[in-house]
Amino acid sequence: MARYILGRILSLILVLFVVSVVTFFLMHQVPGGPFDETKAPLPPAAKENILRKYGLDKPIHIQYLNYMKNAVLHFDFGIPYQQPTTTVTALIAKSWKVTAQVGVMTVLLAFGAGITLGIYAAYHQNSWIDNVTTFIAMLGITVPSFVVAMWLILFFAVRLDWLPMGGWNASDSCLVGSAFVCTDWIMPVVAYAIGPLAIIARYTRSSVVDVMRQDFTRTARAKGLGNRAIMLRHVLRNALIPMVTALGVIIPNLLTGSIFIEAVFRINGLGKFFVTSIFNRDYPMIMALFLLIAFLWSLTYLFTDVIYTWIDPRVRLGAEGGA
């Protein structure tokens, strides 16, 4: 087990290395530099100074080595050119706070409602609630989040005028502090959660239906166990196992935020920087964001595999070469 995890960590490092190389050289291919001014060009001497300050006058492979040296040895990811008064780490930490807020609420809603709906639909197969769940799942899986977001805005903000059109912690209900739910939160979280919610509901339903047909469930029923005991002790326990791998993959996506949701609802989170950093040729910020996401994804894959063996001892890691 330890050897397997060690191997996976080594391959994670390799992946991060490749991601860093490709991203670094690709982003320097983007035409234009961070300090190219079209309206008021800097005097050549001043520009040269700035380039020297950020090390941009050196050959590109030296720049890469310098960057990696600072990043790996000192955990220093540089200074964002968009906001030179802070550091990349601080800027990401600051904007991630908002994104994580959206993300955590989305995870709670998606998993809470998704698993509940899925179990309920499986237990009452072909009832109206099953049909409604199937319909929601279909819509949520196929329709993009920004389309759902626009529909919510059109209906609840424009037509009914019940909810604010955008912002995060900006409306009155958030400033009062006594409100349990800030009305700003409702639409972004619902629009963002509907996709994962649909996937979770569908997975849960099919997984639970599958387990309910197993012999051991029939045995449990035959020996006279109550419905509740069968559901909790036999069905759910086994049904939720295969979902770990499927659902673990959803979480890093939710935590790094949605570019679309943040754009539609004008939320100042991490998602905004995905686009602006590339537009502004903000090299340190681009590198940090790519590495962060690649790291989170690889880590999640590793975690889900390890957790899987822990909750389901029947699975043996590394037996098939760990592909």
Added chain:
Amino acid sequence: MTARAATGLDVAPAGGEGHRTLWHDAARRFLRNRLAVFGLAIVFLFLFLALFADLVAPFPYDKVYFDRVLRFPFELPGHPLGTDEVGRDYLSRLIYGARTSMTVGIAVQLVAFLVGVPLGSLAGYAGGRTDFVISRFIDTMTAFPGLMFSILIISVWGGGITKVIFALSITSWIGIARLTRGQILSLREKEYVEAARCTGVSQNRIILRHLLPNALTPILVSISFGIPAAIFGEAGLSFLGIGINDPIPSWGKMVGVSNAYVRVYWHLALFPTIAVALAMLGFSFVGDGLRDALDPKMIE
């Protein structure tokens, strides 16, 4: 032919023209599925609009009427869906938007198929070092944040429909390659393949005649789900303001622009979102239908 007889593939009933093949059965099952047929109708409608946009659309997509800016649906005769923020007929732009979406969706999946299937088959069949290299390559590509990578590529090479197709293709083949590899790996050990190998069938022929046709079903299903994913990718990039360049219409771009006008000019947001949703639903229904029709084991 001798090789095929030896593998026992030709033991199908010699019923002449009337005998049932996998495809006949699949078509029958597909047509019995109402949702799938409905999806197929939507897909055909959008394909028709995409192909014949020049004949169907009442106005050219880039014709600007400065005296008819931001009109509501049915406000003016001749503009049933109103006009946009620079005075172009909204219905015409929606129709031409279908062309953009369909082109990107199909082209991206074509690339995915042409890259993913050969790579996956090679890895699965050759095994050993080849498999190791290709698999690590696939793993590494999986770790790249797909959307951000597309954004980066588009900012390197610029927007436009071919660039968008290219940017989306870079990550689209990964799933298919992985799927093909897994399929080939499991099929490789089957008895009929061993039989073919024993009778001296060449390696290429084994892959093309024995392995790929049997692996094709999940690949086809994956492609039918990949098309809406690519449509979503294009719409998403254009929504963010990169991707398809003006004046070529794109539903995603129309949604993105409408965000600034949504409080008053609701029609700008409503119609393109419905178009995107319908297209994605249509292709997904077809994908679901295909999966159920092609895999008889799914039906109990």
